[in-house]
Amino acid sequence: SQTIHQWPATLVQPVGSPLSLECTVEGTSNPNLYWYRQAAGRGLQLLFYSVGIGQISSEVPQNLSASRPQDRQFILSSKKLLLSDSGFYLCAWSPGVEVSKTQYFGPGTRLLVL
Amino acid sequence: GEDVEQSLFLSVREGDSSVINCTYTDSSSTYLYWYKQEPGAGLQLLTYIFSNMDMKQDQRLTVLLNKKDKHLSLRIADTQTGDSAIYFCAETPNTGGFKTIFGAGTRLFVKA
Numbered sequence: 001s002q003t004i005h006q007w008p009a010t011l012v013q014p015v016g017s018p019l020s021l022e023c024t025v026e027g028t029s030n031p032n033l034y035w036y037r038q039a040a041g042r043g044l045q046l047l048f049y050s051v052g053i054g055q056i057s058s059e060v061p062q063n064l065s066a067s068r069p070q071d072r073q074f075i076l077s078s079k080k081l082l083l084s085d086s087g088f089y090l091c092a093w094s095p096g097v098e099v100s101k102t103q104y105f106g107p108g109t110r111l112l113v114l
Numbered sequence: 115g116e117d118v119e120q121s122l123f124l125s126v127r128e129g130d131s132s133v134i135n136c137t138y139t140d141s142s143s144t145y146l147y148w149y150k151q152e153p154g155a156g157l158q159l160l161t162y163i164f165s166n167m168d169m170k171q172d173q174r175l176t177v178l179l180n181k182k183d184k185h186l187s188l189r190i191a192d193t194q195t196g197d198s199a200i201y202f203c204a205e206t207p208n209t210g211g212f213k214t215i216f217g218a219g220t221r222l223f224v225k226a
Contacts, residue, residue, distance in 0.1 A: 032212045043202070043217060043219050044157075044216040046213060049212055092156075092157075094212065101145060101206045101212065101214060102145075102147065102162060103159070103214055105149075105157040106156050108154075108155065108156045110154070
């Protein structure tokens with residue numbers, strides 16, 4: 001069966017510090033991968049998605065970046081965090097060939113920038 | 115453009131039915147979804163409906179799709195306190211891409 005992992009679960013970082021959040025998927029090949037941010041009490045904002053290794057599409061201009069160094073690994077990074085980067089970051093995957101495009105979400109990383 | 119709208123809050127008594135409504139704008143959407151998010155957790159797919167269907171039932175859940183009005187609803191029968199969560203409506207536009215558009219979520223409160 002497929003599983004998706006995110007770490008860390010919780011992170012408190014000072015403004016201006018770097019960020020690296022990791023997401024890995026097990027039990028599937030060539031998934032589509034997604035990073036979302038959910039601000040407190042709000043909906044989901046799609047940040048990046050990837051349909052293959054090294055292929056990243058950015059949805060919102062910001063100080064975040066994403067990379068996909070391996071088929072089932074998706075990394076969200078920042079060189080200098082802003083206060084506004086605080087939120088709940090969700091990684092998701094969908095089967096590359098499935099017509100329904102159902103997305104399966106990880107447990108999330110709660111980031112607090114102080 | 116693509117947009118999905120939902121009311122933000124719904125409060126029901128335990129044992130009553132809950133109906134969460136959603137409207138979407140992209141008439142080409144092929145799949146529409148309902149996801150559930152419990153506090154501090156990721157989203158969990160509850161059910162989805164293909165655009166050529168009007169209704170889908172799965173145990174206590176009933177999804178109704180009105181394509182003419184671009185309206186999707188989720189009915190939860192015999193609502194329990196464990197159903198308290200945020201429910202997200204989502205659509206996948208039929209543009210050949212991989213994006214899913216999510217609503218802002220409806221927070222369901224179930225009173226005992």
